[in-house]
Amino acid sequence: MSENNLLIVDDEPNVISALKRVFIDxxxxxxxxxxxxxxxxxxxxxxxxxxxxxxxxxxxxxxEFLSMVRRDYPDIIxxxxxxxxxxxxxxxxxxxGEIYRFFLKPxxxxxxxxxxxxxxxxxxxEGENKRLLxxxxxxxxxxKLIEEQYxxxxxxxxxxxxxxxxxxxxxEEMEQIVSKYEKNLE
Amino acid sequence: MIEDTILIVDDEENVISALKRIFMDxxxxxxxxxxxxEGIELLKQNAVxxxxxxxxxxxxxxxEFLSMIRQEYPHVVxxxxxxxxxxxxxxxxxxxGEIYRFFIKPxxxYEIRTTVxxxxxxxNLEEELRQKEELIKHMAYHDTLTGLPNRLxxxxxxxxxxxxxxxxxxxxSICFLxxxxxxxxxxxxxxxxxxxxxxxxxxxxxxxxxxxxTIARLGGDEFIIMLQDISDPEDAEITAGKIxxxxxxxxxxxxxxxxxTVSVGVxxxxxxxxxxxxxxxxxxxxxxxxxxxxxxxxRLYCSDKEGxxx
Numbered sequence: 001m002s003e004n005n006l007l008i009v010d011d012e013p014n015v016i017s018a019l020k021r022v023f024i025d026x027x028x029x030x031x032x033x034x035x036x037x038x039x040x041x042x043x044x045x046x047x048x049x050x051x052x053x054x055x056x057x058x059x060x061x062x063x064e065f066l067s068m069v070r071r072d073y074p075d076i077i078x079x080x081x082x083x084x085x086x087x088x089x090x091x092x093x094x095x096x097g098e099i100y101r102f103f104l105k106p107x108x109x110x111x112x113x114x115x116x117x118x119x120x121x122x123x124x125x126e127g128e129n130k131r132l133l134x135x136x137x138x139x140x141x142x143x144k145l146i147e148e149q150y151x152x153x154x155x156x157x158x159x160x161x162x163x164x165x166x167x168x169x170x171x172e173e174m175e176q177i178v179s180k181y182e183k184n185l186e
Numbered sequence: 187m188i189e190d191t192i193l194i195v196d197d198e199e200n201v202i203s204a205l206k207r208i209f210m211d212x213x214x215x216x217x218x219x220x221x222x223x224e225g226i227e228l229l230k231q232n233a234v235x236x237x238x239x240x241x242x243x244x245x246x247x248x249x250e251f252l253s254m255i256r257q258e259y260p261h262v263v264x265x266x267x268x269x270x271x272x273x274x275x276x277x278x279x280x281x282x283g284e285i286y287r288f289f290i291k292p293x294x295x296y297e298i299r300t301t302v303x304x305x306x307x308x309x310n311l312e313e314e315l316r317q318k319e320e321l322i323k324h325m326a327y328h329d330t331l332t333g334l335p336n337r338l339x340x341x342x343x344x345x346x347x348x349x350x351x352x353x354x355x356x357x358x359s360i361c362f363l364x365x366x367x368x369x370x371x372x373x374x375x376x377x378x379x380x381x382x383x384x385x386x387x388x389x390x391x392x393x394x395x396x397x398x399x400t401i402a403r404l405g406g407d408e409f410i411i412m413l414q415d416i417s418d419p420e421d422a423e424i425t426a427g428k429i430x431x432x433x434x435x436x437x438x439x440x441x442x443x444x445x446x447t448v449s450v451g452v453x454x455x456x457x458x459x460x461x462x463x464x465x466x467x468x469x470x471x472x473x474x475x476x477x478x479x480x481x482x483x484x485r486l487y488c489s490d491k492e493g494x495x496x
Contacts, residue, residue, distance in 0.1 A: 087290075090276040094288045102280040104273075115281075132322075133315045 004120050005029040005046055009039040009065065010054040010081075015105075019052065019081075022109050023116070036065035043069070048076055049123040050116055055082035055089050063089065066097030075126065077119040081107060149180060190306045191215040191232050195225040195251065196240040196267075201291075205238065205267075208295050212303070222246035222254075229255065234262055235309045236302060241268035241275050249275050252283035261312065263305040267293060329403040331381055332388040340402035340410055344462050347400075347414045351455055356415050358455040359422035362469035363391075363429065365407035366447045366481040375442070383439045383446065394432045395425060410469075419454055419486070426450045426484035434482060449476040450484035458487050 006028045008019050016032045023030055031046060033039035035057055042048065051069060055062035066078045080093045083105040093099045100122065101115045192214055194205050202218045209216050217232060219225040221243055228234065237255060241248035252264040266279050267289045279285045287301055327339040335343070344360075351358045365387065372380035384407065391401050391409065400412040411429070413422055433448045451473025459465045472487040479485065 085273045087271055087273050087276055090273060090280065091288050091290065094276075094280055094285060098286075099280065100284070102277050104277070129315060129319075132319060136315070136318050136322075 003029055003047070004050075005031060005048045006116060007031045007033065007039060007042055007046075007048045007051045008053075009033045009036060009051065009057070009062070011035060011057040012054075015054070022107075022112060026113065026117070028116075028120075036060035036062070036068070039065060040068070043073060043076075048073075050077045050079065050119040052079045052081050052112075052116070055080060055093070056084050061092075063092035063097050066093060066099060070096075070098050075123065075130075077123050079103070079115060079119060081105060081112070189213060189215045190236075190310070191217060191234050192236040192238065192302060192306070193225060193228055193232075193234045194218045194238045195220075195222060195243070195248070197221060197243045198240075201240070205298070208299050209302070212299070214302075214306070222248070222251035225251060226254070229259060229262070234259075236263040236265065236305055238265045238267050238298075238302075241266055241271045241279070247275065249279035249283055252279060252285055256282070256284050261309065261316070263309055265289065265301070265305075267291060267298075329405075332385055332403050334388050334409075335400060335402040337402065337404055340400060340404075340412065341462060343400050344412060344465075347412060348455060348460070348462065351414070352460075357417065357419070357421075359413040359416055359419075359425075360453050360455075360465045360469040361411040361413065361422070361426055361429070361484075362451040362453075362466070362473040363409040363411065363448050364473055364477070365433075366449055366477070368407035368446065371444060371446065375440075375444070379440050379442075379444075383437060383444060386437050386439060387433060387446070390432050391429065394429050399425075410466075419457075422452050422454060423484070423486065426452050430482060430484055447482035449473055449481050451476055451487065452484060453487045 004027065006023065008016055008030065009032070010016050010019070011034050013034070016034075020030055020032065031042050031048065033042055036053075037060065039051070039053070051066070053062040053065055057065075062080055062082060066080065069076055069078060078097055078099045079101045080089075080097070080099050081103045082089060085104050090102055093102055100119055103112060103115070190213065192209075194202055194216060195218070196202050196205070197220050199220070202220075206216050206218065217228050217234065219228055222239075222245055225237070225239070229237075237252065239248040239251055246254075248266055248268065252266065255262055255264055264283055264285045265287045266276075266283075266285055268275075269291045271290070276288060279288060286305055289298065327336060328334065329336045347358055350356065368380065368383075371383060384403075388401065388403065388409070391411065395401065395411060395413070398414060400414075402410045402412075404410060411425070413425055416422060429450055430448060433446060437444045437446065451469045451471065453459065453465045453468035453472060455465060458468045468487040472485045475488075476483050476485040
């Protein structure tokens, strides 16, 4: 099983420790950072799936940080947790950071835990979808290349028992096809 | 080319016409509604890919409307475009509506247009993926030639059907079908004709049983029919007899008239067994007895040793 790592970014240490307590019973690896820059460093070295970020922080704001995350690590699910209840902050977070959830301080513990849990689920689901898509794309490309070399070969024939009937291709010809095909892939 | 359809919901007519003008030069079909309820009706009738909604409208608010869309049509891209909104409305739109964007009036035409076009592109890509996933799932559970359920899906349905039969004390029957002389047809007329005939056989089987019964192809010329929820062994006999008679009628395959018959073996839950393996084995045995008895008929599994080992 891949590890579920959560990153909390807030410039107030007591907020970070309070949030860590919220997730004490959940099977997550919890990382924390006091600033966006520190958060970026943690992202470089660890496989984080979900981020909870404050909005008002010195230097880089939460929505700026989350839009950077969106640009560099689009798969990470982003949640904003802010004491600053302005419509502008919410707009920036959704439009630039494409956040998954927006919460106000003081937070509701249950709501926050539930949101983080579904954020992890969303991460895993989207990862699975991406993997499937790349498999499908690769198969489609492979088939197309083979079909170009050998028209008709991708139409599978079955015998009575359901076994696949393959045309016989001389070894030399097969080698030729394979090497051409490998060149095409490069 | 597939046309992309979007829906604009706003209670102000001039807002709708101004927004429609943004997409004048695009191959986008723009629908509009003056209220959430009207919007819901349009969503039912059209394949909408994206919704732009106002927040403050009489009746249902925009964030409520988009939360509802998220439940009913989770793949539709949701955007709020509002004159003035509270932080509560914005939070509801984000957390319950999982909106893609939140815009404030007056809007920037260029921003709306590029956002919508990018979102539609994303939608189309994801839609393609969803369809391919469906296809992969279908291929994993169905026979590619006839489109019938394969062994995997049959066993899954059998497992569920047996649980159901046990709980409600119902009878269930497995019919094991094996075509008589199919190999000869393949040898004489070729695989293409053989394949075509198998398809025609599967169509005829579908017409011989109830919709709730499962017909599966195990490969080659073997089929299984699961009859669920029967009240009498005679029901299975009637169906088996019907199948034998239906298949004995000639087929016109690829311009030629072909005749094929079938031998059917029938096992019953719970009298012949209570698990899949036993029931399948006994249906298979009964099918062999039908073959031995001259083919083109059906046999019920008979526990009488004499009856089985002739």
